[in-house]
Amino acid sequence: MSLVINKNFNNDKNVWNIELKGEIDIYTANELKKVLIEVVSINPQDIILNASELEYIDSTGLGVLIGVLKRLRQQGKDIHIIEAKKNVKKLFNITGLDKIFKVEG
Template identity: 55%
Template structure:
């Protein structure tokens, strides 16, 4: 199913926003992991993940989101996930991750 994943990073005054476009799967997940972990460690700000252009995410991608959240909590920061499409929001609900992340 491997598609491309594009990531646009925007540093805001109190947070860093990353907009995801495409698909997160086993083929694109390493790049995403490096990017998210690097953002959290270097900026030490809240992380906003904008998923309005995200079409697909698998369990590997969900695991990376959880890992980024754990890293953010080390700095007492949060991860907010916004603009989830219905099919992806359903995945967060089924896995219980809607209770772990702040979803807007």
């Protein structure tokens, strides 16, 4: 399966809204990295990742998210992961990354 990434900046709330659809794995992680680094470079603000249609994420994808979070934290910003499916949420819980990222809903 592939990965579809929709991004837009919400000027009212001053956040990036990014919707993920598909799978993040060794084959698609670079695509995600490219998009996230681009938005952080353009305007380093909080990122809200809507994971409602994210079917799967592996360690490569988690590594990308951690790398981008490190960049954002230097600016005092965060990554919020919302509406994640049970299997994705479970991965964040098992790895302890639910304590680093704001996993909501």
